[in-house]
Amino acid sequence: MKKISFVITSYNRKKLISNTIESIISQILFFDLCEIIIVDDASTDNTVDYLYLNYKEYIDNKDIKIISLEKNLGVSGAKNEGYINSTLEWVVFIDSDDQLLPNILEKMINVLTNTSLPLVFFRCIDQNNNFIGKKFNDNKTINIEEYLEYTSYGEALTAVNKNIVKEKPYITELRGYEGIGCSRIINKFGFALLSNLVARIYFVDGMDRLSVSSGFLKRMSLLSKGHFLMLKEFGKFMTFKNKFFYLIKAIAYYVVGNIYNFIKGNK
CATH class of the missing domain: 3.90.550.10 (Spore Coat Polysaccharide Biosynthesis Protein SpsA; Chain A)
Structure with missing residues (x-):
């Protein structure tokens, strides 16, 4: 079987x-x-x-x-x-x-x-x-x-x-x-x-891996959303250090994603 x-x-x-x-x-x-x-x-x-x-x-x-x-x-x-x-x-x-x-x-x-x-x-x-x-x-x-x-x-x-x-x-x-x-x-x-x-x-450096280069930049807002969702659902299980780590990454992804979208929109 x-x-x-x-x-x-x-x-x-x-x-x-x-x-x-x-x-x-x-x-x-x-x-x-x-x-x-x-x-x-x-x-x-x-x-x-x-x-x-x-x-x-x-x-x-x-x-x-x-x-x-x-x-x-x-x-x-x-x-x-x-x-x-x-x-x-x-x-x-x-x-x-x-x-x-x-x-x-x-x-x-x-x-x-x-x-x-x-x-x-x-x-x-x-x-x-x-x-x-x-x-x-x-x-x-x-x-x-x-x-x-x-x-x-x-x-x-x-x-x-x-x-x-x-x-x-x-x-x-x-x-x-x-x-x-x-x-x-x-x-x-x-x-x-x-x-x-x-x-x-x-294969960590595959040039066409979905999470690299421009594809990664396009996903910044979704990565930010994922991190915020993790904090919302599972923050109570996280250590303070881990919670802070997720928060910083969520904010960073959000900011970079918005900058990327702004630049793309003005080209």
Whole structure:
């Protein structure tokens, strides 16, 4: 019985997405226990045509499913579409320019099989094999307070148990900012698992990553909104230092976003 849906969201990533797909389908247990759901977020580079041309056999066998959105929803909306179209127990979200480590799937499945928690975070390394975030030796069960200090642990590969979390995990309107969705899940169900298993290669300097350059500037107002929303919903669980950090970032994003919009509007 299949267990994991890998949801890959993509916007104009035709040149990169194959590396992500190959890193998953090359895993020994993939065809027995997994599927891939690719959500194309209204790309303009013919990504969907490329996928049907190069992965037709996998698509015909339903090992890979393609969801082509007519309207660009942003990364959180695209992830939600992948989530609701999965029928398997676990949904693992991976960016279309990142990769699974070789021979890691069996270990991931072992972690997911042996937890009753709704949310699991796997660790990451960058493309230079450097560990991202703070090192720790054992798996950690974390509550909402600990998660809100989570930035010190670094980038993560997120897995959500769909048998427990029935609703869409993220806020589509924020076009990103998945942290608030994870916070809501942990707050509702009590705990999440922070696994010490390194499972993902995170390409930190990809030139077309959605969160860099002009795309990042365009999202400033949404990032500000996300930070203010985090303060409103979860400020009571934050330390004073963390609350101050969120407030400063929210204000900074708001100011820079408004300056950017003013400059763009006067060109």
